[in-house]
Amino acid sequence: MEHSDKGIHRRRVLTFGGRLLGLAALGPALWPTRSAAAATLAPSSLSPEEALRRLLDGNQRFTGHQLEHPDQSEERVLELTQSQHPFATVLSCADSRVAAEIIFDQGLGDIFDVRVAGNIATPEVVGSIEYAVELLETPLLMVLGHERCGAVTAAVRNEPLPGDIGTFVQAILPAVNQVKGQPGDAVDNAVTANVRYQVEQVLRSSLVRDRQQSGQLQVVGARYDLDTGTVTLVT
Known part of the structure; x- marks a missing residue:
């Protein structure tokens, strides 16, 4: 039986290798098709209001378990080989539970993702956003926080952290201080305050502000509810 299994495995490897060689040989023939498909991809024609509605409609599909999984086909992959024109830029937390394409039911090339712990607007992050809104001309920018954010929790506690883990705390502390002493849960209050504060920081960019005006x-600004999967606008 062991000898037979090895024989089957060897035949599978040879078959797979043959398929790869076949695809490689077809590469030059496929290239014009890929280029033509990519050339048809135009900048988003959505208005800012339509772009926001598209995101929120996708979130409703997500929470209602009626996912469409758009823009995930082979054709979509080929369309994106030469250019990208996302309809939204989303600055969100790096938390694994808050992946924008999933919670908004979108696909490849739809969202320009900028992800960092605490969804903070550091200079590098703002530069990435400027690239998206100025050069890619995305009509929508969303700063997305989420319930029970670990980065915000660390800022509320403001305790020493190892390595560079605590570097984001300084970027969140101004938001924490804005709501310190308010009634309710300190972390929950700070999550919303941090979204609003980071929106303010992003709008300090003249490139972003000019396009908005x-x-x-x-x-x-918006926040994601871990319990329900719902995205709610807070600005």
């Missing part, structure tokens, strides 16, 4: 870009 011209009506080409809508900037919103």
